[in-house]
Amino acid sequence: MRLSGHLNQLMKPHSFDEIGEFVRPNRLIHALWEGEQPICLDASEIVPYTDGTGFDVFFSLRDRKIRGQATIDALNDRGNEFSVLCGCIKDLKFEYDRVNPHRIKTAMVFRKKPKTTSKDEVASLWIPAQQFDRVYAALRKPTTRIMGALGEGKGIFVNLLLAIEANQPNPAIVRLHDPMDGSEQDYWHIAKTSRGEAETLKAIEAFVAEVDQRVESKIAEPRTIDVFDEIDRIADRKDGKGVNTEILNSTKGMRHIGMKAYVIGQSPSVGKKGMEWADMDNYNAVYFGTAVVTAIEKTPAFSTKKEGLKKRYDKLKEYCDSQNEELGLEGWNEKRLGLLVTGGKAEFFELPDADAIACDWSKLPTKIAQIQAETKTSLPQECQHLNSVVQKTQRNESGIPVKRYRKCKDCGASFTESL
Structure with a gap:
């Protein structure tokens, strides 16, 4: 027993x-x-x-x-x-x-993850989504280069910038160039000027020629914004190896000519794209996802700030990840973190939801026809002064206007008009 x-x-x-x-x-x-x-x-x-x-x-x-x-x-x-x-x-x-x-x-x-970083704790570490206009205002250089992997927020970022532009009293003309036109990742709300790789490559050549012409002729109108999507696809083409250098050289001379450009790419590996990290100082550089870490590591101006930036990034990323898991956020409306580097300064920001800025896209002028490059040797056409403003009016003894002094908004020339 x-x-x-x-x-x-x-x-x-x-x-x-x-x-x-x-x-x-x-x-x-x-x-x-x-x-x-x-x-x-x-x-x-x-x-x-x-x-x-x-x-x-x-x-x-x-x-x-x-x-x-x-x-x-x-x-x-x-x-x-x-x-x-x-x-x-x-x-x-x-x-x-x-x-x-x-x-x-x-x-x-048997228990949920403890709450980590709170909204109040990260408020001082970045520009919150509600203040995205501060990010827009900080883009003082004429060309903004946006880098990050697929789905990390590049398209949302540029669409938000264009939405702000659409809400301006006199928005600039936008020319969108998409070498991957028709793909599943087509997130644009406006008409396209260039479709496919071949047209986009021609558009870059035309853009460079227009910059040269405006600099030489001192023309600043009309105001334009060129959006070059998936620039890496063009740079990887046999006939597109020099596009990054061409855009870089144009960027250096683009101040005061009424032109802006948003250049979108996936690779933050600057050395593989025919540039040096020091060249990024010519741009407003915006990074998303793992590209943020690469930028912190490689940007020369951050050599003494690297550890502090990494700690801020880790804390902000932890907050975004916890919010996405806790609230079930995904796709276009998940919490995303971006890094803006301009003028040697780094600023983290929270990317707003894709539809955070309401606008009427029809009010944003777009140029649908393919832009044509004008060579440096082409003869400038004589301005007809069709777009001018009155600076002064001369009147006779009876107070009747007899002459107007006008200035052309296109070429800047002053002239008189007898009445």
């Missing part, structure tokens, strides 16, 4: 110490042993998570004869039942341990 009782005790599965949260896997061990078809899982190891939300549990399968996928499938079929039994917030999922195939592993998560 005593021997029989001793054998029964030996046959029972081994449990974990009944201490604190370790009672949870013990409930599973006892339930499987006492079921209609007993399974003996012996306690093996518990590996707690550093954030205190749960632990990985390892069991030893005593009966090697039932080792197989069928046993794992049978356990997973009851994953929800076992999660309730053990007081977990996620269904239990079982698998064989990859290191020791005689052990079975499951994850027991």
